[in-house]
Amino acid sequence: MSPDRAQDRSHDCPILHVDMDAFYASVAIRDRPELHDVPVIVGGGHRGVVLAANYPARRHGVRSALPMTRARRMCPEAVVLPPDYDEVESVSSSVMEIFRQVTPVVEAVSLDEAFLDVSGSWRRLGTSREIAEHVRARVSDEQRVTCSVGVAGSVSVAKLASRRAKPDGVVVVPPREVTAFLHPLDVGELYGVGEKTREQLHRLGLRTVGQVAHTPVATLQRGIGAAAGAHLHHLAWGTDRRTLTPRRPTHEPDRSMGADETFGRDTDDRAVVVRELLRLTAKVTHRMRTAGVAGRTVTIRVRFSDFTTITRSRTLPDATDVTGEVHATAVGLFDALGLQRARIRLVGVRVEGLVPRGSVQRQLVLGARERGWEDADRAVDAAASRFGGGAVRRATLLLGDRP
DNA sequence: TCTGGGGTCCTAGGACCC
DNA sequence: TCTGGGGTCCTAGGACCC
Structure with a gap:
């Protein structure tokens, strides 16, 4: 090992976490230098x-997930742009392709984030730090957006390191420096510790990661639950041993698919809700059929004007991907709520327990009616793939209440 | 005009079965 | 003849992540 490499120690650090900087905003302005x-x-x-705010906007306190109304109030001079999902997806897949040219072991977390295991690339491309800089240079040159990279021996530490690296930088945390890096952090920085858990931990007198590390596991488990407590203790010592899974094995479908939507204005009109449930169901079952999966459990979600949210679910005897069946189940669940004049803000439909469609063995022979619905669904799918998603709609979706 | 939409995983109680 | 104890499925809710 050259002195150079011994010094940067990144051979102890096979894991890179690459996080695009303010991704949606960066993509939106990459061809608009005036912004x-x-x-x-x-x-x-x-x-x-x-969805994203560039760094000038962040200086006003604007951050992801903030309500737009508050964001505009905090920064009235900001330029507000709608997201360009197609463009973001296109940049994302190009960036992921760069990662895959560095190593085959790439786990995409989302459009703007991925873990890379580069231990197989050291001979070819240099130390982890050098590989991180190589990735950053290519992303910047080829896609004209910046990213930050955290480099460490484990997934959880790499993730925290990339946050420290932002914006547009690299942070390497070799194993011997892990506790010094982790222990001063606020517990809320740890992956899996959100607002609620952070508050719970604070009530237990635990504010820093170091304090959590020196708390008996049993105490943590009593405070926040068995699984979370044990996991948290590992995270606090940086001993999380999670390895990368390049992608979910193809024989293993997603566990659920769903869609929900907030109404433009709250509604108490059953007909509006029923129609929205149909639109959402059609969207979900279309995706299911495209993916070749069917599911048994239908869950609806209803959010009221005061933001309280409930779910109701029903498990069917057989898995289905039929729009009519899922919709009928969803409407049945909604009607069973017996709502009178409740103001509804959002409804959603989700199908869980997904299995490959080919594995579904129906116990009962399909009646003519169900068979008819399946044929109708296939016709809608075919038209959608020929003419685009909006080409065919069920008749009830065409009635009334269009802006 | 406060608070999106896509997911995953965990917990807890009751039913049901052996 | 006091009422054990698992394991699994279902349902509802909640926390969290990007």
């Missing part, structure tokens, strides 16, 4: 939240 130094917020329009 680089002014606050830019990317967000959904109506009743939406901030």
Whole structure:
């Protein structure tokens, strides 16, 4: 090992966490230099939240997930742009391709984040730090957006390191420096510790990661639950041994698929809800059929104007991907709530317990009616793939209440 | 005009079965 | 003849992540 490499020690650090900087905003302004130094917020329009804010906007306190109304109030001079999902996806897949040219062991977390295990690339590409800089240079040169990279011996530490590296930097945390790096951090920095758990831990007198590390596991488990407590203790010592899974094995489908939507205005009209449930169901079952999966458990979600949210679910005798069946189940669950004039903000449909469609053995022979629905679904799918998603809609979706 | 939409995993109680 | 004890499925809720 050359002195150079001994010094940067990144052979102890096979894991890279690459995180794009303010991704949706960076993509939106990459061809608009006049916007680089002014606050830019990317967000959904109506009743939406901030998807991304560039660094000038962040200086005003604007961050992801903030309600757009508050964001505009905090930074009235900001340029607000709608997200360009197609463009973001295109940049994302190009960036992921760069990662895969560095190592085959790439676990994409989301459009803007991935873990890389580069231990097989050292001979070819140099130390982990050098590989991190190589990745950053390529992403910047080829896609004109920046990213930050955390380098460490484990997934959880690499993740925290990339946050420290932001924006547009690299942070390497070799094993011998892990506790010094982790222990001063606020517990809320740990992966899996959100607002609620952070508050619980604070009530137990635990504010820093170091304090959590020196708390008996049993105490943590009593405070926040068996699984979370044990996991947290590992995270606090940086001894999380999770390895990367390049992608979910193909024989293993997603566990659930769903869709929900916030109404433009709260509603207490059953007909509006039923129609929305149909639209959402059609969207979900179409995705299911495209993925070749069917599911048994149908769950609806209802959020009221005061933001309280309930779910109701029903498990069917057989897995289905049929729009009519899922919709009928969803409407049955909704009607069983017996709501009178409750103001509803959002409804959603989710199908769980997904299995490959080919494995579904129906116990009962399909009646003519179900068979008819399946044929109708296939016709809708075919038309959608030929003419685009909006080409065919069920008749009830065409009635009334269009803006 | 406060608070999106896509998911995953965990917990807890009751039913049901052996 | 006091009522054990698992294991699994179902349902509802909640926390969390990006």
